[in-house]
Amino acid sequence: MASSASNVPNHLAIIMDGNGRWARQRLLPRSAGHRKGTSTVRKIAYACSDRGVKVLTLYGFSTENWKRTGDEVGALMGLYERSVRKELGEFHRRGVQFRVIGRINEFPQRVRDILLEHVEATKSNSDLILNLALNYGGRAELVDGVRALASKVRAGEMDPDEISEEMIGRSLYTGDLPDPDLLIRTGGDMRFSNFLLWQIAYTELYVTKTLWPDFDEPALDEAFRTYGARERRFGAVGEKLR
Numbered sequence: 001m002a003s004s005a006s007n008v009p010n011h012l013a014i015i016m017d018g019n020g021r022w023a024r025q026r027l028l029p030r031s032a033g034h035r036k037g038t039s040t041v042r043k044i045a046y047a048c049s050d051r052g053v054k055v056l057t058l059y060g061f062s063t064e065n066w067k068r069t070g071d072e073v074g075a076l077m078g079l080y081e082r083s084v085r086k087e088l089g090e091f092h093r094r095g096v097q098f099r100v101i102g103r104i105n106e107f108p109q110r111v112r113d114i115l116l117e118h119v120e121a122t123k124s125n126s127d128l129i130l131n132l133a134l135n136y137g138g139r140a141e142l143v144d145g146v147r148a149l150a151s152k153v154r155a156g157e158m159d160p161d162e163i164s165e166e167m168i169g170r171s172l173y174t175g176d177l178p179d180p181d182l183l184i185r186t187g188g189d190m191r192f193s194n195f196l197l198w199q200i201a202y203t204e205l206y207v208t209k210t211l212w213p214d215f216d217e218p219a220l221d222e223a224f225r226t227y228g229a230r231e232r233r234f235g236a237v238g239e240k241l242r
Contacts, residue, residue, distance in 0.1 A: 007228030017187030018211030095127030
């Protein structure tokens, strides 16, 4: 195992980009790229567990992904259902607590049911929180959080002047989790794509041109080494600059 404890983020977030390009380069349908990407999710999730990561948040399906073809969306739904269903035993063996964030009420009932069943079945596991963002958008999350706070104000449970950054953070889908320490984006694009917009205010960024289906343990360790060499200042002046 190449990463030392000092290099390992407590909370790692990943924008898993490049499944479609991986398939296109091989003259394969996009669904083949998604299948290969799903196997990468499995390998990287358990590699993170082995290295001591405590929270792993993966961007699986955005609120904008509904714009894709019906066939591609249907194939993704089937992948979520099958891949989560077959991992339950391994989740328990490795102490993985499975969670889902996003508006999954808009998913097909069968997919929603299997996701929520696994959330319930693994809620006592504590070695790694695997947080899958499905039908997720950072702006939608902020809207939902603000609506929750507005409902409390309307009910007389709080005064608007009491609303703080901490309170807004707790109202989000990730309200009981620490903010990400490191955000990895595969595929080379230099944008956040509406992912964890509130939570990544001071997150370290790592972008690689490696497409998600090709992202492996050595690539993960290289990201961790780069992260471990950085000085996180959170707005303060670092020792090197004094």
